[in-house]
Amino acid sequence: MQDVGIIMNGVTGRMGTNQHLIRSILALREEGGVELPGGERVVPDPILVGRNERKLQALCEEHDVDRYAVDPELETVLDGDDEIYFDSQVTPRRPEALLNAIDAGKHVYCEKPLATDLDEAKEVARAAKESDVKHGIVQDKLWLPGLMKLQRLIDHGFFGDLLSVRVEFGYWVFTGHVQPAQRPSWNYRAEDGGGIIDDMFSHWSYVLENLFGDVETVSCLGKIHIPERVDENGEAYEATAEDAAYAIMELEGDVVAQLNSSWTVRVNRDDLLEIQVDGTEGSAVAGLRECKTQHHSNTPKPEWNPDTPNEHDFYDDWEDVPNNQVFENAFKEQWAKYIRHVVAGEPFPWDFREGAKGVQLTEASYRSWDEGRRIEVPELEL
Ligand SMILES: NC(=O)c1ccc[n+]([C@@H]2O[C@H](COP(=O)([O-])OP(=O)(O)OC[C@H]3O[C@@H](n4cnc5c(N)ncnc54)[C@H](O)[C@@H]3O)[C@@H](O)[C@H]2O)c1
Structure with missing residues (x-):
């Protein structure tokens, strides 16, 4: 059994809380993690990131999550060992946050749309392609x-x-x-x-x-x-x-x-x-x-x-x-596939190029x- 650290930014929002934290990441934890092709299991270990400490604390308490960080601490969190950065913030904040995470060498997964305009979406998709990181976009x-x-x-x-x-x-x-x-x-x-x-x-x-x-x-x-x-x-x-x-x-x-x-x-x-x-x-x-x-x-x-x-x-x-x-829940299905992509190299065609096509x-x-x-x-x- 191994852990995969996931930085979840925007998790106090509607999608972040309900679909990504509760119905996907916590549900996968409850099931004992994601099964890899060899039968081994990998358990997602989230750190919740947002602008409002009170909301983060409440989410952590309610759902028994032990790690959170407020927005200004994100840079330090990106320097840490968590492998995946996930973004479900409001869309205009996403491209820059993704570029920072890619720069820090994190694998990146995010809500749609990738950006609010095509130039920015292409810039993010190019940055992901040119680095070694594994990238994916929600296509629930x-x-x-x-x-x-x-x-x-x-x-x-x-x-x-x-x-x-x-x-x-x-x-x-x-x-x-x-x-x-x-x-x-x-x-x-x-x-x-x-x-x-x-x-x-x-x-x-x-x-x-x-x-x-x-x-x-x-x-x-x-x-x-x-x-x-x-x-x-x-x-x-x-x-x-x-x-x-x-x-x-x-x-x-x-x-x-x-x-x-x-x-x-x-x-x-x-x-x-x-x-x-x-x-x-x-x-x-x-x-x-x-x-x-x-x-x-x-x-x-x-x-x-x-x-x-x-x-x-x-x-x-x-x-x-x-x-x-x-x-199964559509978001959880795709999360499990993305985690297998990151940890076990399984194919994952729903990448940032596809995200840019949406934009x-x-x-x-x-x-x-x-x-x-x-x-x-x-x-x-x-
Ligand atoms: N896959 C889907 O079916 C689906 C459905 C709805 C929304 N989404 C996407 O998910 C993302 C979040 O949408 P949501 O409906 O959860 O929104 P929401 O307003 O409920 O949540 C937004 C999140 O971003 C944070 N945030 C950061 N800066 C903000 C600002 N200036 N103003 C407001 N919030 C700010 C909030 O704290 C919150 O955590 C959007 O990009 C949206 O396109 C996807």
Whole structure:
């Protein structure tokens, strides 16, 4: 049994606490660590880093973690023996923090997006590539059960020729005027790295690329539907970042993807994220955990006739894809793979170049909105 030291910066945040500390690192510790190919186990040993000592202390006490350091001590921590630096701070603070960690020879793993602009993302990706460090970026949606079921269908050749993909993502985020908002206020301030394009398009980049093919062009319209929100302190502020985005992307192989991303939509579907895939041989609709299919041979033949009531239940024509396996928390799955990559050299394709591609698509989408036209997304040169 061996330990791997992990510096966790930004761990007092929503993602840092819930997904990375509690559901990943502490869960892996409770399981006795990550199993390596030879059967040996490696146990993650976190040191929590943040700006607020009180919050760090409380987190440590609540979860029985014995090491923390406040932000100004980070430099000293980077000089220590911990092998991995992890970053889930707000995005604008990430590139510099990653560059410092790479400079200190740490292996680096971080939340998406890698940076708020492509030049910075490329600089970080280049620095990681040119050093010996192992680098990885969170691409958690790939381990959602619904998307893993979609991948299984693709691997079985279920769809025939792929035609189109429709992504419907979103839910109502309260403005804070009457009921408190369920997302941090910086998400709605462009100057703090907010905006749904910035938040979600780095996800769409790897989801589309891994399942269906590289994105070749994007047309995107963003909107600030709600111009004023109320922050964590009850203060009204101007929303300067888009709370919805409507995009069409062309993928390699002549596949068309349409993506609606919105924090200003009320849910009338099975899940907060729904992906419909249509192919010549069959279609599927995946949510976060479930996935249903309709094969060509089971496809009904609807006739357009608004003059008579619809008596056909279209939902009945779909069949559930069974689990057939145990699905673990998506973040924990990827953490275990990253730790095996660092300690045992297992392949880990979700690296900073992929992270930079997410930023490239995000930037191209903002440009498309700004210029009111379709933008090409060329192969990324670092
Ligand atoms: N993978 C995913 O599904 C997913 C989902 C949401 C957010 N994220 C990413 O995770 C990161 C953190 O997002 P979050 O939702 O946890 O945010 P959050 O506001 O809850 O947490 C932000 C963290 O950064 C720290 N921080 C440092 N400087 C700050 C500043 N000037 N203002 C505010 N906080 C500051 C905070 O102390 C906190 O620890 C972002 O980069 C975001 O894009 C990823």
